[in-house]
Every structure is written in structure tokens, then in C-alpha cells.
Amino acid sequence: MDISVVIPLYNEDESLPELYDWIERVMTSNKFSFEVIFVNDGSTDHSWDVIAELAARSEHVKGIKFRRNYGKSPALYCGFKEAQGDVVITMDADLQDSPDEIPELYRMITHDGYDLVSGYKQKRHDPLSKTIPTKLFNATARKVSGIKNLHDFNCGLKAYRRDVVKNIEVFGEMHRFIPYLAKNAGFGKIGEKVVHHQKRQYGTSKFMGWNRFVNGYLDLMTLWFLGTFGKKPMHVFGFLGTIVFIIGFFAALWLGIDKAWALYNHVPMRLVTDSPYFYIALTMMMIGTQLFLAGFLGDLISRNSAGRNEYQIEENIRCGK
Secondary structure (H helix, E strand, O other), X not given: OOEEEEEEEOOOOOOHHHHHHHHHHHHHHOOOOEEEEEEEOOOOOOHHHHHHHHHHHOOOEEEEEEOXXXXXXXXXXXXXXXXXXXXXXXXOOOOOEOHHHHHHHHHHXXXXXXXXXXXXXXXXXXXXXXXXXXXXHHHHHHHHHOOOOOOOOOOOOEEEEHHHHHOOOOOOOHHHHHHHHHHHOOOOOEEEEEOOEOOOOOOOOOXXXXXXXXXXXXXXXXXXXXXXXXXXXXXXXXXXXXXXXXXHHHHHHHHHHHHHHHHHOOOOOOOHHHOHHHHHHHHHHHHHHHHHHHHHHHHHHOOOOOOOOOOOEEEEEOOOO
């Protein structure tokens, strides 16, 4: 199969028929073999009924229905798991991403040899409350990730070589950083394509507010730490713990030597426990020990979390169980 299109969605029943018809026209005119995987992320409208109707009239449609709303990353994770195409395309369901971009994205993966191609919405039709935080966030993401050529990490319109989506784990809210996840997994040829961004025709955006901006930074710091120390937490916690413990130990040792010298020379001196430096040194030794143990436990856990990507799927159409 040439292409799998993965579409996560939440309450987008009005746009789905038009979106699928558009995708089908593009695929047919370019003679692509394809599948479209709709992942219904706990919608409360008639989105699943629309997906079922589309599946009844087209064998290219697959569907996954979550029992409740989990978020975009779990939806992508399950969609990636089902994808069979040589190239996997992701896009949002709100008609702001144009299916007309698919042929060129496919060509960049199959002919230019990219592992991942991310869309760049150079001209956006979004309010300032969304575009300004996005620009600041992307600047930080470029700096932290080292992927200097991407301007829009969170663009929903992306193309992947199938090996990429089968070898990365998208969890939590890490969909914003899929290029970074791909880079950490060893897929280094990451490109960008300027794509057309259309105005939303139906409903309202599900991704607004400054909490999204703040959470994005927190997730970025988490990903940076996991990418740098995820397999070797002892290297950071153990190192810091050792340094702090040694400083506290030598501070306490100095206080003891100073007291012993005073006693030997019959110099009046207050008790060691009366000195605030004694308690500072003791606290540093305790903190150092705790940091060292945190690194040791982190090494034992080493990011393994059973059930992290298990989601309640209420129903599916043409998808594995």
C-alpha cells in the first residue's frame, strides 16, 4: 500500500465527509493505493456515525473509537499502530490542512529520501493568542532539539516513512515533538515543506489557551531530559548527588578538625552542634544521598512503565483487535 492517512479527531462531524471526499479525489487522480484511518478521540457529537457511514461506502476507510477523550498523542499512537502504508500522512480533521499537499509530501519521502517531512504553515489563519505563543515555542524547540530547519514542530500535516512511526512512541502530549522523537530514534533526515493553511469552516479550535503553551515547554524539557539521560539517569542524579555529598562531607570534616585542634590547644570553642554550618553540611550529605538513590532507582526503572499506552477502545472498523 502506498499511503496511510491518519486523522485524529474530536467533535468534527461536519467536516469529515468533505475531508474524506477531498482525500479520495487526490488519491484517485494520483493512482495511489491508500487507507484513511479516523481515530475518534471520545467525540460527543455524531463523528463516529459519520465515520461508520463513510466506511459503509468505501473500503478505504478504517475507524477507531476511544471510549473517552485521551488526547491527540494517544490517537496518533493507535493510528500509527494500524497504518500499513509505505508512507504515513497525518492531518487534522478540521479542513485547515489541505489534502492537495499529499502527492508532494509522498514524493519527498519516496524520492528525496526524507524520513519525516513536516508542514510549515507560513501564512496562518489563527488568532494572535495562538500564533504568538506558537512562534516562541517553536524557537525554543529548535534550540533544544537541534533541528534547526523546522519552523512549525506542531503542524498536524506531516509525512513519515513507515519505519519511523513503527519505531517511535507517542505518549502523553508528545505529538508536538514527533520530529524530536524521530531524531532521538535515529531518523535524522528531517525536512520541511511550506503548506497551505486554510481557515476553519466548522466548529471551533480544540487547542487554545496559554496552558497549552506552558504544557508544551514542560513536555519539551521532559523530552530533552529523557532523550539525554532517559537511559542513564544515574549519570545526572548520581553525579549531582556525589558532588553535593562530598561538599557536605568535607564541610563536616573541617568542622570536626577545627574542634579537635581547639581542644588540643585548650582554646575555648562552642560545640560543633551549635554551629549552623554543621546543619548545612549534614543537610547537604542527606540531599546528596537522596539524589544518588534517585539515580539508582531511575536506572532500575529506566523509563519502563507498563500500560502507559493502553487505551480503552470501544469500537473499531477494519482495524486489528
